[in-house]
Amino acid sequence: MRDLRRFFLAGLAYLLPTFPLGYLWHLNWFHARYEQLQMYRSEVIIPMGLGSMLIQAVIYAALYPRLFAGRTWTRGALGFGLTFGMLAWSLAVLPVAAKYRTASVVDFMALESAFTVLHYLVVSPLIALAWRGATERRMVA
Secondary structure (H helix, E strand, O other): OHHHHHHHHHHHHHHHHHHHHHHHHHHHHOHHHHHHHOOOOOOOOHHHHHHHHHHHHHHHHHHHHHHHOOOOHHHHHHHHHHHHHHHHHHHHOHHHHHHOOOOOHHHHHHHHHHHHHHHHHHHHHHHHHHOOOOOOOOOOO
8 A cells, every 4th residue: 555655656746747847848938949940839739748747657656666666765866867867868859859840950959858857857856755765676556
């Protein structure tokens, strides 16, 4: 039961900051720059983004204890952030820059790389905190 609670908290630790951070970054703070890059649709489909975030939250919450349990909170957060931050960057930044039309590949990569770093700097310690003290290296879900 305790693991289920941690699983739920870890999922929330990813989901709750991810949506506002992504929304503010892409549709507020850097909206004009993304429009200049000419690669996003005028009407974003928010439910699809939320669905993606929910899938990620479940996967991350399930994998954290398997990969990082037993580490100190800071080492777990660092390991998680480096592992999954690099994975996210390799899945969301590199292939998009390689395949899609944009006014500036360099500007797109700079913006999205900065977002990815900030995102994982925020969520990694929160997920590690949710799993702090867990010693079993097993899947929860």
